[in-house]
Amino acid sequence: MSEEPERWSRLHPATLAIRALERLPELVFGLPAAAYFIGDTGFVAALVVAVIGLVASVFFAFLYWRRFTYWVGGEQLVIESGILSRNRRTIPFDRIQDISLEQKLLARLFGVSIARIETGGGGGDEGELNCISRAAADDLRDRIRAYRAGAGARETARPETDDTQAVALFTMNGGRLVVAGLFNFSLIFLAILGGIWQYIGGYLPSSYFDPDRWVDDYGDQAIGLVSTLSVLSFVMLLLAIGVVTGLARTVAREYGFRLTRTETGLRRERGLFTRTDVVIPLRRVQAAIVSTGIVKRLFGWRALAVQSLGSDGDAGAHHVVAPLAKSDDLRPVLEELDLPMPPDAAEFERVSPRLIWRSWTEDGLLLVVIVAITALFWGGAPWLMLAAPILLAAPVLQYRAHGYCISGDVLFVRRGFWWPRITILPLAKAQSVSMVRNLTQQGFGLATLAIGTAGASLAMPLRILDLDETRARRLFGGKLVTG
């Protein structure tokens, strides 16, 4: 580690152009707001202020660019940054798992990408080179690989192949993109419209929101408009827009999806406008999730995601490694992950059927309390009882969709009726296990097992709900954690 830097590199000059162009939308959208606050006559003043702001930010971006240098040595990466106080960061190649690249639309035009240095284990800072040319990124990757090959750190040395020739584990062709898009039907544009409405609503005259005025002005026309046909065509329009939005979002995200194997992990490239190139180190993969939908399942389509440990102490991430795949496509991917295929639904053991009674009791009590409280304020409270059929049906569906299976040293948990998902967790990756019994569960002799896994989102701990208490205790004290 006693090498001395001899040739410092700078980030790609296009970084400056990208920074400036990224600021432009703020300026364009900010101007009307600024003009609004300054007053009608102040538009020129606002423009001047904005231009000064833009020039200043470009100037600082330039300073930052001038003062940001990095050096790729034989066994380390050194980054020096900071305009006034200099910060020098040394990242030894030993600690670098791989380099992830991200190309946003602008960056693609300039042929540059953001390179993120993925370091192993928890703790410590990561490095980010924002942005460097593709050639520089490849050079950095090559040097790290060369160092690793030289150090003999890899026992399973794979033949050095060019990445573009590596066999793809999974790809999305055009047909599959379309199918995935159709399943991705979404009405998110309604939310976006709502957001825009709220945003511009403030600028509209208040009479715009006065219903009386609308009824007076357009009442007769409106009644004429509301025919069966018009309602039907409106619904059709909504559906069409939903399909198109789903397609567009899916294509934008998954276009050119390609999953390959690198020495350290899986490499995923995807995206139409923002192109990302992410490496998921195998050692950091904690669990895999096979998910589908109630309709998707009929066609045998599934998606595979892996739950990976965060880069440095953060919560970690789910990486989709196959957005839409048949069982046969999943097998090679799971094989690389060293995980077994999930067994058929028949192989899963059901939890206790008393889950249904437990849910009915809890939901029923809750409903009664809510109805009783609303009845104090609102005469129509008994109408809330209409929720009862849903509450009656939901636990039955939940029970039928829920189950677990332990095969060898791997735990499978399936859950969800509308969106069935199977979590595949090697028991060696279970961090802790809890057996939890609330009051109702104590009454029914049930217990829920909750398994702590690294890198999961907080909202979704792995749970096996409502096992018979003796069986839960046997699992709890037995295989689950000690593996």
Next chain:
Amino acid sequence: MIENDAPEGEDLAGLIALDPRQKSVLRVRSLLGGLIPLIMLTIGDFVLNHEFDFPGGWIASAGVLLYILTVLILPSRRYQRWGYRQSGRAIRIASGLIIRRETIVPYDRVQHIDVSRGPIERAFGVATLTLHTAGSYNSTVDLPGLAIDDANRMRDEIRSYISEDLA
């Protein structure tokens, strides 16, 4: 060394109870922690009585009753639901009066360990052992109410199992 009494309930059979001094810690905590709600209830009672002719004294006396309950009865009940047991490679911790929870943490999944002592705990000579795991669920598992020597001994023991490399 004071002899510990065993935890109550057949599901806790074979578990070691916390140090009896933890009962006093819990009691002092409820004593102090209940004061603010009690004062607020009393003020609420006063205001309702004077401004809205609400019959006075009911809310305040309910508050006092609740306060007495939490200070006199709950601490020892909660104390009895706590228990732990160390096996060769893992620790099992049970707690919870209403929602009963038992957790097993294998030593080799522990990321780091804290032994902490708040002012009340210091006064009674007990400490809390906190195990940090890599899981986002159960990322910290607390075992309060250990005699300070026990806590330190357990920390050193578990520390020798901590693996260097998580990934």
